[in-house]
Amino acid sequence: MDNMYKDLSLPNRILLGPGPSNVPDRVMKALSSPVVGHLDPAFLAVMEEVQEMLRSVFMTANQFTIPVSGTGSAGMEAALVNIIEEGDNVLVCVNGVFGERMCDIVERCGGILRRIDTKWGTSIDPEQVLKVLEEFPADIVTIVHAETSTGVLQPLEEISKITHEKDALLVVDAVTSLGGAPLKIDEWEIDVCYSGTQKCLSCPPGLAPVTFSPRAVEKLEKRSQKVQSWYLDMTMIRKYWGSDRVYHHTAPISMIYALRESLRIVLEEGLVKRWERHQKLHRNLVAGLGNLGLKMLVDEKFRTPMLNSVIIPSGADDVLIRKRLLDEYNTEIGSGLGPLKGKIWRIGLMGHSCTQKNVDYILSALKSLLSQ
Numbered sequence: 001m002d003n004m005y006k007d008l009s010l011p012n013r014i015l016l017g018p019g020p021s022n023v024p025d026r027v028m029k030a031l032s033s034p035v036v037g038h039l040d041p042a043f044l045a046v047m048e049e050v051q052e053m054l055r056s057v058f059m060t061a062n063q064f065t066i067p068v069s070g071t072g073s074a075g076m077e078a079a080l081v082n083i084i085e086e087g088d089n090v091l092v093c094v095n096g097v098f099g100e101r102m103c104d105i106v107e108r109c110g111g112i113l114r115r116i117d118t119k120w121g122t123s124i125d126p127e128q129v130l131k132v133l134e135e136f137p138a139d140i141v142t143i144v145h146a147e148t149s150t151g152v153l154q155p156l157e158e159i160s161k162i163t164h165e166k167d168a169l170l171v172v173d174a175v176t177s178l179g180g181a182p183l184k185i186d187e188w189e190i191d192v193c194y195s196g197t198q199k200c201l202s203c204p205p206g207l208a209p210v211t212f213s214p215r216a217v218e219k220l221e222k223r224s225q226k227v228q229s230w231y232l233d234m235t236m237i238r239k240y241w242g243s244d245r246v247y248h249h250t251a252p253i254s255m256i257y258a259l260r261e262s263l264r265i266v267l268e269e270g271l272v273k274r275w276e277r278h279q280k281l282h283r284n285l286v287a288g289l290g291n292l293g294l295k296m297l298v299d300e301k302f303r304t305p306m307l308n309s310v311i312i313p314s315g316a317d318d319v320l321i322r323k324r325l326l327d328e329y330n331t332e333i334g335s336g337l338g339p340l341k342g343k344i345w346r347i348g349l350m351g352h353s354c355t356q357k358n359v360d361y362i363l364s365a366l367k368s369l370l371s372q
């Protein structure tokens, strides 16, 4: 009988949205390497290398640095369910979708939530964090480094200092920033940090690199209650990634090959060069958008280079223009979320997608579409 389903066939898009970004051929090739067992010595060697390379990219000596099985949100959940015990006081800084999502998880794992809200498109003021922590001593403070829903890059050093002066631990969402903007886990004393593979690392979605500082591991080890999630319980997963190699769940073998190759590419380019490339092409894009008469949502001082939020000019049809970009230019950009729906476009320049050619292409496409 003939198979009623045809061969899989997908367009090769130019991905300039909030993620995923385009994946280099080298990474796709690594992904298709032979699958071996999750305790095969050949795979254990890959795991070691991936952990080592993740430490380099996170700029940390943290022993406990691994890719969690799941997307960036699994990294978020893994960070929070492991570090929070029922009754812990948790201060969440909210200025976009991902801060909101953290609040939801904090409440689901029994944390006592206190939030700082600032207008979407603006950054969190360290003074305000200090003021709130003075009235509300917290065990944990959480914040998003690059808020992909708005395009804000949050300075972290001062907030980290304040958090530790007040004896709390700092959890940072670096899903979009890792590999695209300076992020220094040890120097900035970040206690728990999580990321994702499909933004500036340019690997397919499916893994969430996380790192836990010795202080965070100590809190994890001192827990009096079991971690609320079985699948994301780092007290068990550590025994697989550590020297014991105890089976917990089958590692996503092929994705770990892909991550290995994408990290190799990041380190070949060099972190500093990579940050500079994102910064330079971000500036070129913003200048070009300015020439088209378009304005950015975020103040220049707080713009994150890999995600550019541009205000949709009055009279332009948000949905139609994004549809024509996809249909006629084979290019994806992002729409606004929540209160910014219909108000902004989000143009991503992440990892492999962050090239001068793509900047020129999206500028000429927008010029043509906006003039019609």
Ligand SMILES: *Cc1c(COP(=O)(O)O)cnc(C)c1O
Pocket (backbone or CB within 6 Å): 019, 071, 072, 073, 074, 076, 098, 144, 146, 147, 148, 149, 173, 174, 175, 176, 196, 205
């Ligand atoms: C994309 C993103 C996430 C969620 O990652 P998924 O891979 O979609 O689960 C979390 N935080 C930030 C800042 C992100 O950009």
